Amino acid sequence: MNLTNEKFFVKTQFKNLFADENTLTLENNKVLSNINVAFQTYGTLNSEGTNAVLICHALTGNAHAAGFLEGEEFDRNSKPDFLNSYSLQYSNQPGWWEPLIGPGKIIDTNKYFVVCSNILGSCYGTTGPTSILPHSKNSKETETYKNNFPIVTVRDMVRVEKELLNKLNVNHLEFAIGGSLGGMQVLEWMVMYPDFLTAGIPIATSAKHSAWAISLNETARNAIMNDPTWKNGKYTKQPEKGLSLARKIAMLSYRTQPSFERKFGRDRIKKGNYFKPGNLFQAQNYLDYQGKKLVKRFDANSYIYLTHAMDFHDLSYNRESLSNVLNSVKCKTLCIGIDSDILYPTHEQKEIAILLGNSNYAEINSIHGHDAFLIEFEQLNKILHDFLSDLN
Numbered sequence: 001m002n003l004t005n006e007k008f009f010v011k012t013q014f015k016n017l018f019a020d021e022n023t024l025t026l027e028n029n030k031v032l033s034n035i036n037v038a039f040q041t042y043g044t045l046n047s048e049g050t051n052a053v054l055i056c057h058a059l060t061g062n063a064h065a066a067g068f069l070e071g072e073e074f075d076r077n078s079k080p081d082f083l084n085s086y087s088l089q090y091s092n093q094p095g096w097w098e099p100l101i102g103p104g105k106i107i108d109t110n111k112y113f114v115v116c117s118n119i120l121g122s123c124y125g126t127t128g129p130t131s132i133l134p135h136s137k138n139s140k141e142t143e144t145y146k147n148n149f150p151i152v153t154v155r156d157m158v159r160v161e162k163e164l165l166n167k168l169n170v171n172h173l174e175f176a177i178g179g180s181l182g183g184m185q186v187l188e189w190m191v192m193y194p195d196f197l198t199a200g201i202p203i204a205t206s207a208k209h210s211a212w213a214i215s216l217n218e219t220a221r222n223a224i225m226n227d228p229t230w231k232n233g234k235y236t237k238q239p240e241k242g243l244s245l246a247r248k249i250a251m252l253s254y255r256t257q258p259s260f261e262r263k264f265g266r267d268r269i270k271k272g273n274y275f276k277p278g279n280l281f282q283a284q285n286y287l288d289y290q291g292k293k294l295v296k297r298f299d300a301n302s303y304i305y306l307t308h309a310m311d312f313h314d315l316s317y318n319r320e321s322l323s324n325v326l327n328s329v330k331c332k333t334l335c336i337g338i339d340s341d342i343l344y345p346t347h348e349q350k351e352i353a354i355l356l357g358n359s360n361y362a363e364i365n366s367i368h369g370h371d372a373f374l375i376e377f378e379q380l381n382k383i384l385h386d387f388l389s390d391l392n
Helices: 082-089 154-167 181-192 211-225 240-254 257-263 282-297 300-312 322-327 346-356 369-374 377-391
Strands: 013-017 035-042 052-056 113-117 173-179 197-203 332-338 359-364
Touching (some): 013 154, 052 181, 082 282, 154 181, 173 377, 181 197, 181 300, 197 377, 211 240, 211 300, 240 282, 240 300, 240 369, 257 282, 332 346, 332 369, 332 377, 346 359
Parallel strands (some): 052 113, 173 197
Antiparallel strands (some): 013 035, 035 113
């Protein structure tokens, strides 16, 4: 299959959903209206509205799954504008799943109409903590939700995605696919709208967030909240030290010891000056870089809200047993695990596949841990090719 980076250009689009009387009742019974959603599409929807594919992104991801941005982008409904920050930071870089999406690639835009939207509660153009409150849009002192944004769940995110697809005249999904938090969305799609999709492909995820994963998220949240500039979520200046540390903690759960050894070993920034404090090990330097990079493009409140949404994730919550819930799923499923994933170990994906019944299981072999679904494109390509060939 085609894994080349033949350039095509994309831009982020916006839709306003749940306007006027058509409000969204969240899972916690709070109500949201006039929800803005940022999204990208690739390919053309057929006349029946049935050739669509939904790409679901992970925690700090966004709608830019493929292609190269046409230019600088703006989110006029948020402050600060992290969509703009992202577009400047990634102006000459492809989307996060570029090797898999495009003309002639495994998710072939000559065949499929591909949709990827930014999730509810994020900060890349979809309504979240950085969104400007409707009543203050025309005032001199604009107010944003900050920590007054309502609690959201993965199910709420999926309801917003479904409404977006309705507005785009999508009547059926060939499949929904995503990793990590994106995989949680895929699982909820399979349960909430079983007749709407032919197949679901959850990657490196779980049916319910484990105590281990919850604890890692809590540690990252503590890092943010212990920053003096946090101010209980009402900060005027991003809690940079706290958010940077949260990212470092997360990065350690996304990778593995062998991955760090291969990439960095005990190399230093400079040779010599062995005991000089400023001469960091390359591993230290990498974590610093990742922390600073996220601070420039992501909001701390969004990080708090989205990690809580992951912790709330439980397919059996307010339903029947997990076994009964998964047995109710009608669509075909490909569950993909990663053999070195310490965040969502493979036994979690295998359990999902067993309980589903009408399911296949495949595994990525990698030293890179959880992040392998964003790295091991050749393996993902082969796994998807085999499943999609049978699907068609």
